Amino acid sequence: MASVNMADVKRLRELTAAGMMDCKKALEESEGDFDRAVELLRLKGAKDVGKREARTASNGLVALKQDGDSVAALLELNCETDFVAKGERFQEVAAQVVEHVLATKPADVPTLLESQLNGKTVKELLDETNAALGEKIEIRRFAVLEGGYVGAYMHRTDPQLPPAVGVLVQLDTANAQVAKDIAQHAAAMAPKYLSAEQVPADVIEKERALFEEMTREEGKPEAAIGKIVDGRVNGWYKDFTLLQQAFVKDNKKSIQKFAEENGVKVEAFVRFKVGQA
Structure with missing residues (x-):
């Protein structure tokens, strides 16, 4: 077996992003032929991609791309470890996508994965990244807001890692400060819906049934149950709908009231947190 030059191992690792031991083994198998070692690593990586399908990609980042003040996109790209999440190659792929x-x-x-990006499909790009980084890499979700004024806020839960929370807020009128304030609020308070009207009927039915069961178990009078349940549903709206949440910077007013006072209407929002529904 040919002796391995550690400088070549380092160079091979920098080129392919493969592990140190994998690079060493590839150079040994190729008897020091650097180009052949690159091919061996690519072959190994391609074979390993399928083995990673069952693994959990619960780390990653949220990436942002804006074009002016009226359109922006968010993307959640997942990997298995925070080590890969903070790596340059992973972040470059997120930026491209x-x-x-x-x-x-x-x-x-699925449509995104089959679309063409720089002469290959996005799925092929992810498979190549899987092979190079040795982890399962997957797109979990994305969103685009377009029209009116779109502001964004990106939050790092760890200063050494890329953003793990991203928020877009769409207003009917341009107001950068209000958009930022509402986006920061959404990042912290995690609303699920914009307004009560946008909550799916089946979600409210489940919550109402749960509140009714809780109220009956508490032994409340039958005649009062309906009113108590209505009150609890309204409380749920205040917890989980952006417009009804109490503004974190002034909890005496709702987000809707804050927006109205500043002459804007919140049209839509998107909030992604890595690994969170």
Whole structure:
């Protein structure tokens, strides 16, 4: 077996992003032929991609791409470890894909994966990244907001890692400070819906049934149950709908009231947190 030059191991690792031991083994197998070692690593990586399908990609980042003040895209790209999440190659792939999302506005993740980006499909790009980084890499979700004024806020839960929370807020009128304030509020308070009207009927039915069961178990009078349940549903709206939440910077007013006082209407919002529904 040929002796391995550690400088070549380091160079091979920098080129392919493969592990140190994998690079060493590839150089040994290729008897020091650097180009052949690169091919061996690519072959190994391609074979390993399928093995990673069952693994959980619960780390990652949220990437942002804006084009002026009226359109922006968010992307959640997942990996298995925070080590990969903070790596340059992973972040470069996220930047490429979110830019592609903004440019093409695909209908859903399967459509995005089959779309062409720099002469290959996005799925092929992810498979190559899987092979190079040795982890399962996947697109979890994306969103595009367009029209009116779109502001964004990106939050790092760890200063050494890329953003793990991203928020877009769409206003009917340009107001950068209000958009930022509402986006920061959404990042912190995690609303699920914009307004009560946008909550799916089946979600409210489940919550109402749960509140009714809780109220009966508390032994409340039958005649009062309906009113108590209505009150609890209204409380749920205040917890989970952006417009009804109490503004974090002034909890005496709702987000809707804050927006109205500043002459704007909140049209839509998107909030992504890595690994969170």
